[in-house]
Amino acid sequence: MSADDAADTQGISPADAGRLNEAKEKIAQELGKIIVGQQDVIEEILIGLFSQGHVLLEGVPGLAKTLMISTLAKTLDLSFSRIQFTPDLMPADVTGTEIMEEDRATGHRDFRFMQGPLFANIVLADEINRTPPKTQASLLEGMQERQVTVGRTRHPLPAPFFVLATQNPIEQEGTYPLPEAQQDRFMFKVYVEYPSFDDEFEVARRTTGVKVAEVQPVLTAEEIMRLQDLVRQVPVSDHVVRYALSLVRQTRVGSEGVPDFVDELVGWGAGPRAVQFLILGGKARALLEGRFHVSVEDIQKLAKPVLRHRMVVNFAAESDGVTSDEVIDRIVASTPTTEDELSRDARFQKIFAS
Template sequence: MLTVEEEGQVVQQIAEGRKRIEAELSKVIVGQHDVIEQLLICLFAGGHCLITGAPGLAKTLLVSSVSKIFHLNFQRIQFTPDLMPADITGTEILEQTESGHRALQFVKGPIFANVILADEINRTPPKTQAALLEAMQEHQVTAGGKRYELEEPFFVLATQNPIEMEGTYPLPEAQLDRFLFNVLIDYLSPEDELSVVMQTTAQRPEPIEPIFTGEDVLKFHAAVRRVPIAREVAEYAVKLVGATRPGREGTPDFINQYASWGAGLRAAQTLVLGGKARALLNGNAHVQYDDIARLAHPTLRHRLLLSYKAEAEGLTVENVIDQLLQTVRHG
């Protein structure tokens, strides 16, 4: 438990740390300011993050660079169609003990790290994707009837290609819900793309310098949870999420038409917790309505399932969330 003075120091460290983080990332990442902010909010809130975008948009580079900044144990798992669950969690092998007897020994898999990069997670079948479920929710792995705790802090940062691309499998809804955010990374502006081309073809980038330790990150998690939020602001988050559920009293008509499934309780918790982390990163003392609204897209885009009618009319989940923000008012 931190003292009031220590907590104040942590809050100041977070506010000042954002500029240092952005300065380090600028060595290898150009633009993508919203993507970086959402990824940092996710890490400071202690959640897992799904990063969606076409190949070649520096998704993997971004995750590996962030892990270096936080000086955490990093493991990359390349998800392929032939990847098995034991390749992620680990497996039991038969070994000879010092006494000469044979016994099963558990060999830990790459999941036993602080930061897991699940690269192209939707290129492996659902059976293997599901191997992450227990680790993401309980921060533990069960093998041979025994539980093995994962070291804290523990994050899964997964990248995926758009689901329409060849050779991809949709992630199960239960696993999608365990990701705090689904961050959408898009093509750069022509100016930023020109900067990338000039930088990457001239000289190698400077190495990323570590800024925070794992102990710092755990302090950040505790500080985020103690950020105050007014009841009215929390009610706005709950109203936003509740309005995504079709067939309920008070649900907007366009949701009843265009959504076949809405967001659950975790979405409201994510909006509030993410809002607290965003407030700290921006140097604010409490959560504001804008913090909730700005996080609606990364929170809801992977939890809102559109109907066939929406697809037939060419609507995207982004369109529906935009209309939701215009319909559900705060205050």
């Protein structure tokens, strides 16, 4: 840890760092009763939760994405709502609507707001790419502002508020790809991969028997909000911030100091929200591991889930089968990790001066 980090840790103690690490272990223990494997996915979901971000999960059907999210809600003792997105779903079906009510005693009529399923601590937007853009957009205000506006009235959403959306990558007919502006509202885009042989063996063994495991809640809403506040207090050195900036700014085609392969393969790059989420995610990851300072490794570990949906490869890259993850790997590999190397490299001097 650098001197800058040590000087900034006055507000965070090792005991504070241990609180989130202990919470992570308890949650993982409870999830492990139901969910087999998928440790990286679970960690990224927890980082998103404690960073007050939202997470988009992508994977083929049958990988327990919905089960993972509903089980997480049970371990956190939070209200949970599942919205099945379909082509005929309307915005009011998500946010709620005003209905006319009559007082039988006086005959007076008035509007009353009926809350939609968005009013829950954890909201599962299942198969979000199966509903038209108008309904997809009904999530935007809630995700960004933690409120819903119906008519002229604003209705605050419960705290904590966490949206987890799923989408299947293989179906095209009857789907509506999420616009880039809406994808940018998600802190992470997480790929859910097929399980290993051993994990799938355990899944088959567990799910074809009689015994059904029960999970116990380990954190209340109040405890989660305290841990979210704690994440914000984690110090981060100027060098780590510059490193995060260097990764994000290298995705922006045509800018000073951008590598040639980015100009050749990328259509457009990530905006400032990517830097914010890299740093916030790094803070949460540090605390989840029992540390109270952010490292370059934390930023590297989160580069793909933060950047993969914020940068778009061009037609040339698609035709060659190059993915955004491969471009991110090349950016990370070509970026110096130490402060001295970054400051001496002429290319990064251009990036920081632009």
